[in-house]
Amino acid sequence: MEKVKLNQTPVRTCRNFKINNIDFTDKIPSRIPDFHNVKIAQETGKDEIITDYEFDNFEVKFGSGLEDQIKEQANQKIKIDVKSKTDKEIKVEFDFDEENLKLVDYIEIVAEENTTSNIYIIYRNKLCNEVQDHCDDPSQRCSGVQCAPYKAYHNGLIRIVANNNSKVVVNIINLMNKESSNILGVDSKIEDSAKLKLNIVDFGAKTSVTNVYSNLAGKEANNLINSIYLGTDKEVIDMNYIAECFGEKSNINIDVQGALKDEAVKHFKGTIDFKKGCKKATGNEAENCMLLSDKAKSLALPMLLCSEEDVEGNHSASSGKADNKEIFYIMSRGFDKKSAEKLLVRAKFNSLLEGISNQEMKQEISYEMDQKLD
Amino acid sequence: MAKTQLEEINRNIYDFKNKDDYDYKIKKGLTREIVEEISKQKNDPDWMREIRLKALEIYNQLEMPTWGPDLSELNMDEIATYVRPKGKMASSWEDVPEEIRNTFDKLGIPDSEKTSLAGVGAQYDSEVVYHSMKEDLIKQGVIYTDMETAVREYPEIVKKYFMKCVPINDHKFVALHAAVWSGGSFVYVPKGVKLDIPLQSYFRLNSPESGQFEHTLIIVEEGASLHFIEGCSAPKYNKVNLHAGCVELYVGDNAYLRYSTIENWSKNMMNLNTKKAIVGKNAQVDWVSGSFGSHISMLYPMSILNGEGAKTEYTGISFAGKDQNLDTGFKVIHNAPNTSSVVNSKSISKNGGKCTYRSLVRIMENAKNSKSSVSCESLMLDDFSISDTIPTNDIRTDEVEFSHEASIGKISEKTIFYLMSRGISEEDAKAMIVRGFAYPISKELPVEYAVEMNNLINLELEGAIG
Numbered sequence: 001m002e003k004v005k006l007n008q009t010p011v012r013t014c015r016n017f018k019i020n021n022i023d024f025t026d027k028i029p030s031r032i033p034d035f036h037n038v039k040i041a042q043e044t045g046k047d048e049i050i051t052d053y054e055f056d057n058f059e060v061k062f063g064s065g066l067e068d069q070i071k072e073q074a075n076q077k078i079k080i081d082v083k084s085k086t087d088k089e090i091k092v093e094f095d096f097d098e099e100n101l102k103l104v105d106y107i108e109i110v111a112e113e114n115t116t117s118n119i120y121i122i123y124r125n126k127l128c129n130e131v132q133d134h135c136d137d138p139s140q141r142c143s144g145v146q147c148a149p150y151k152a153y154h155n156g157l158i159r160i161v162a163n164n165n166s167k168v169v170v171n172i173i174n175l176m177n178k179e180s181s182n183i184l185g186v187d188s189k190i191e192d193s194a195k196l197k198l199n200i201v202d203f204g205a206k207t208s209v210t211n212v213y214s215n216l217a218g219k220e221a222n223n224l225i226n227s228i229y230l231g232t233d234k235e236v237i238d239m240n241y242i243a244e245c246f247g248e249k250s251n252i253n254i255d256v257q258g259a260l261k262d263e264a265v266k267h268f269k270g271t272i273d274f275k276k277g278c279k280k281a282t283g284n285e286a287e288n289c290m291l292l293s294d295k296a297k298s299l300a301l302p303m304l305l306c307s308e309e310d311v312e313g314n315h316s317a318s319s320g321k322a323d324n325k326e327i328f329y330i331m332s333r334g335f336d337k338k339s340a341e342k343l344l345v346r347a348k349f350n351s352l353l354e355g356i357s358n359q360e361m362k363q364e365i366s367y368e369m370d371q372k373l374d
Numbered sequence: 375m376a377k378t379q380l381e382e383i384n385r386n387i388y389d390f391k392n393k394d395d396y397d398y399k400i401k402k403g404l405t406r407e408i409v410e411e412i413s414k415q416k417n418d419p420d421w422m423r424e425i426r427l428k429a430l431e432i433y434n435q436l437e438m439p440t441w442g443p444d445l446s447e448l449n450m451d452e453i454a455t456y457v458r459p460k461g462k463m464a465s466s467w468e469d470v471p472e473e474i475r476n477t478f479d480k481l482g483i484p485d486s487e488k489t490s491l492a493g494v495g496a497q498y499d500s501e502v503v504y505h506s507m508k509e510d511l512i513k514q515g516v517i518y519t520d521m522e523t524a525v526r527e528y529p530e531i532v533k534k535y536f537m538k539c540v541p542i543n544d545h546k547f548v549a550l551h552a553a554v555w556s557g558g559s560f561v562y563v564p565k566g567v568k569l570d571i572p573l574q575s576y577f578r579l580n581s582p583e584s585g586q587f588e589h590t591l592i593i594v595e596e597g598a599s600l601h602f603i604e605g606c607s608a609p610k611y612n613k614v615n616l617h618a619g620c621v622e623l624y625v626g627d628n629a630y631l632r633y634s635t636i637e638n639w640s641k642n643m644m645n646l647n648t649k650k651a652i653v654g655k656n657a658q659v660d661w662v663s664g665s666f667g668s669h670i671s672m673l674y675p676m677s678i679l680n681g682e683g684a685k686t687e688y689t690g691i692s693f694a695g696k697d698q699n700l701d702t703g704f705k706v707i708h709n710a711p712n713t714s715s716v717v718n719s720k721s722i723s724k725n726g727g728k729c730t731y732r733s734l735v736r737i738m739e740n741a742k743n744s745k746s747s748v749s750c751e752s753l754m755l756d757d758f759s760i761s762d763t764i765p766t767n768d769i770r771t772d773e774v775e776f777s778h779e780a781s782i783g784k785i786s787e788k789t790i791f792y793l794m795s796r797g798i799s800e801e802d803a804k805a806m807i808v809r810g811f812a813y814p815i816s817k818e819l820p821v822e823y824a825v826e827m828n829n830l831i832n833l834e835l836e837g838a839i840g
Contacts, residue, residue: 012441017734017766020441274782276757291772294739298769306782309757313782317765321772 004028006065006183006209007240009269011303019267019301021065022238026181026207028066029153032073035103037095037126040078043088047117048081055079055106058159062242064185064211069104070157076105082117087169089358091120096152096176105156111166111194119168120361123154123182123204124175145175145204145368152180154205159187162194164218169197171356175368176204178233185211192218192247199352202229202258203368207236214243216250216281226352227256230345230372231264231296238267245278245311254285257348260296261373268298272313273305281308285315290322290348292341342373391609392473394581396499400456402583406430409553412456416556421533422525429542429552436546442732443670443699448644453616454584455554457499463520465506474498481607483576491603493518495575497588500556511569517562518573521589524560531562535591539622539650539678547618547646551587555620558588563598565626572601572634577619579608579643585616592623592631596654599630607667610640614669617643623651625659627681632660634819639667641697647673655681655710662818663690665702674732676705679713679741687716691815694727694759703733703765708741708774717748720815722808724755730762735769735776742773752782753811 003023012020040049055077060067080090094103103123111117125147154176162168176182182205190196202208214223223243231237243252254270272283289298302315322344330340346353349369356362398415400408409430413423438445461471467484478484478496487494493507495518502520511518517528525532542552559575579586586608594600608615617639625631631651639645645668651659661675677686688704706715721729731750752761763780785807793803809816 011762011764013732013764013766014439014441014734017768019766019768279757289769291769291774294742294772296772298767300767300769300778302765302767302778302780304752304761304763304780304782306752306754306761307758309754309759309784311783314780315763316777316779317767318778319767319769319776320774 004065007211007238007269008065009240009301010062010242010271010273011305013301019269019299022209022267024207024209028069029102032075032102032104035075035094035100037097037100038076039093040091042090044084044086046084047090048083049090050079051077053077053079053108055108060157060185060187060213061215062211062213063157063187064183064209066155066183067157067185069155070106074104074106076103078105079108080110080119082109082111082115082166082168085114085116087116087118089118089120093122093124095124095126096180097126098150101150102153103156107156107158109158109160109168109170111162111168113163114165116167117169118357120171120173120358121158122173122175124173125152125177125180145177146371147177150179152176154181155183157185157187160189160196162188162190162196164192164194166194168195169199171199171361173201173361173365174204174208175364178204178206178235180205182208184209187213188223189215189217190221190223193220194218195222197224198226199355200225200227201352201365202227202237202239203372205235209238210240212241214252216243216245216247216252218247219249221247221250223252225254226355228349228352229258229266230369231258231266232261232372233264234262235264237264240269242271242273243283244273244275245281245283246275248277248279248281250278250281252283256287257352259290259292259345259348260298261292263293263295265297266299268300268302270301270315271303271305272315274308274311274313276307278308279310281311283311283313287317288348289319290345291319292321342370345369345373392477392580395460395473396457396581397460398458399454399581399584402452402454404450404455404550404554408455412554412556415456415458416522419525419529425537425542426553429549432543433546433549433553436543436549438546439672442672442701445644445670447614448616452583452613454581455587456556457581457584458501459498459503461503463502464504467504470504474503477578477580478504478576481576481578486574490571491574492569492571493573495520495559497557497575497577499579499581499584500586502557507573514567515564516567516569517560519560521558521560521591524591528560531593532560532591535593535622535624539624539652540620540648544648548620548648551589551618551620551648554585555587555589558590558619561592561600561602563594563600565595566597568599569601572603574603574605577604577606579615579617582611583613583615585618588619590619590621594625594629594631596626597628598626601632601634604633604635607638608640608643611642613642615640615643617645617647619647621649623659625651625653625657627654627657629654629657632662634662636664636819637667637671641667641669643668645671645673649675651677653677653679653681653684653686656683657681658685660687661689661704663688663702664815664819665690665692665700668700669697671700671702673702674705677715678707678709679715680709682710683712684710685714688718689815689818690719691812692721692729694721694723694729696725696727698727700728701730701732703731705734706736706746708737708744708746710740711742712744713741714745717750718814719750720812721752721761722755723752723759723761726758728760730764733765735767735778737769737771737774737776739770741771745775748778750780751811753808754782754784
């Protein structure tokens with residue numbers, strides 16, 4: 001099977017460690033038909049949203065490695081020009097089904113100065129809401145993540161420019177089914193005093209490759225990346241998060257929480273790079289992986305690169321099973337072990353879920369989480 | 375705020391050089407003919423000659439590392455891989471040629487031998503020139519000799535262990551080492567024998583445009599214990615010198631080995647060394663490592679915890695100044711249940727130097743109930759130095775406790791302020807903070823090296839606060 005190297009780290013380490021890139025073996029389709037199941041909604045009506053946006057040729061400093069396909073074959077091209085100053089929602093939903101199996105999307109978000117925005121971008125397999133022949137448990141409603149009668153393919157790039165003093169929240173929710181492939185790049189530039197918060201929920205796909213690059217260009221640029229992932233069966237989750245601090249007093253915070261069941265594998269590569277001149281910049285990176293099976297594997301490479309003296313950078317990483325004392329405590333309150341583990345995973349994910357203002361979305365994520373953990 | 379000035383390592387005590395006066399120096403380059411000539415010069419048995427030639431084949435097949443520091447300055451066509459100094463190996467300093475003896479005198483080796491060591495080995499260029507050990511250890515069956523003597527006198531032991539812990543195809547510079555190795559120490563500590571005071575081997579490379587490829591093989595049998603100290607230095611030349619040594623440690627069940635290294639190579643040295651330990655049931659290996667010298671270092675000692683309950687600790691400090699790129703760290707494989715590892719690494723970079731901490735913690739599927747804790751801290755003392763942390767954590771089972779934390783930054787202004795509010799001068803406060811930063815490592819060093827390191831961390835403050 002042909003291997004494509006994706007998600008290369010900005011700095012290589014020993015090849016034997018097997019983390020410099022992922023060998024992506026899922027089929028990359030050569031023909032990308034139209035994709036129709038897209039819903040775009042905005043609450044204020046003040047922001048300009050262009051579909052069929054003819055983007056200029058672009059270059060990304062770091063990317064997933066499949067950007068050429070987006071340049072040449074994107075079947076969804078959207079530009080969101082944020083002009084409003086409220087945190088009313090903009091929602092872009094891509095629903096995969098038998099007629100819409102391949103999505104190559106380019107989304108450009110430009111937050112003008114002093115604006116506020118709250119954007120949801122959702123990739124999901126359509127809930128069938130019915131008992132189907134392929135359902136494992138006929139008494140249950142189908143789950144978008146667990147119900148997998150077909151393979152979908154997604155390769156996308158979300159480019160974000162947060163201009164001076166803008167406040168941008170982008171929630172990226174991957175609820176693709178467990179047979180699908182997901183490749184997603186997020187490339188952002190954050191200017192003076194702008195704040196970009198990325199909430200990333202990575203629950204879906206057989207192979208999910210996510211590349212997030214943040215360029216903290218401006219003075220006091222602020223970027224918070226909260227990410228949760230959940231891997232089951234033989235799913236592979238590969239995350240490559242890179243933040244470069246150029247601006248003075250810029251701040252980057254990366255918090256990644258996840259859990260792995262069965263034979264799932266997770267690679268987390270996180271890089272905070274303090275560039276010369278980013279005086280008084282701060283960066284923190286925390287990655288925690290709860291292992292719910294003795295066959296699950298967690299591979300992490302949390303890097304700190306520093307060419308500036310006057311900065312503070314920290315990272316921490318931890319892996320292990322759920323704390324026995326905590327499990328015991330919850331079980332002593334009448335829960336079974338599976339429910340106790342579910343509660344602990346939910347607790348880990350809570351800080352991100354609390355940040356999601358859309359209640360329906362929050363419920364959907366919770367439902368899919370429960371389905372995956374069952 | 376004034377800059378804290380941390381002086382460069384004072385290298386005067388290491389930089390004196392002797393005339394390039396040798397008994398034999400092989401021509402530069404690396405060919406089959408050269409490897410065969412080294413084997414002939416060393417009077418190798420056939421099995422060792424075959425290892426060398428096989429290693430050369432592998433060396434030619436393997437590519438240069440695609441990661442880490444730039445090694446393009448290294449040209450093997452400009453390196454002489456074997457330099458035999460004048461004189462034979464002696465067991466009395468009086469019998470060592472005067473100029474070489476003076477070198478080790480200046481480095482303080484004979485003095486340390488008298489006061490705090492159970493045995494000493496001294497290598498000059500490619501050969502060991504001095505070896506001795508206290509009588510009572512000989513009576514207990516301890517063997518401490520040079521590798522050539524071990525190959526000759528203990529062939530069965532050497533055959534069993536040589537290049538088994540570090541296979542010759544591990545990486546390109548291991549293959550190079552196996553092809554041209556010369557010198558180094560062999561230590562065998564029999565079952566149950568505990569050495570109260572350390573053995574020390576010192577490696578000095580004097581010859582310009584040459585390499586040192588010593589092989590250290592240590593076997594600590596069941597229930598035995600040993601502290602081994604390795605020191606190394608060289609004078610500075612304008613062209614590249616190469617050090618590609620190899621250390622193989624075998625620590626038997628319930629045994630203990632502490633391996634301390636103080637590396638102070640000159641700033642034209644490429645230090646591409648490989649060290650590994652295989653650790654048995656309830657045994658422990660501790661690495662203490664100080665990296666101060668060399669132009670480029672790539673050094674990642676490794677513990678393979680094969681026995682249930684095996685333990686390892688790594689305590690390391692790197693200090694990179696001008697023109698130095700020190701890429702160091704630690705690797706550990708947890709390959710049995712109830713194993714544990716503790717890593718404590720510190721680095722200081724200044725004056726354009728680059729420190730990189732690079733590591734691997736791998737907890738295998740069978741290593742249930744294992745624990746690993748990694749901490750690394752980096753201190754930058756100016757804004758044109760570089761400090762990178764590149765740790766890989768590979769956890770393959772759930773019944774583990776793994777944690778990693780790292781921090782990077784400059785001397786905290788708040789801490790200086792706090793100490794000053796207690797009546798301590800700014801200069802003293804800064805000195806205290808830097809010494810405090812290095813203390814967890816310096817306290818683990820052999821005492822004479824700890825004193826030396828504290829002297830080296832000599833703070834000089836300029837300007838005034840503002």
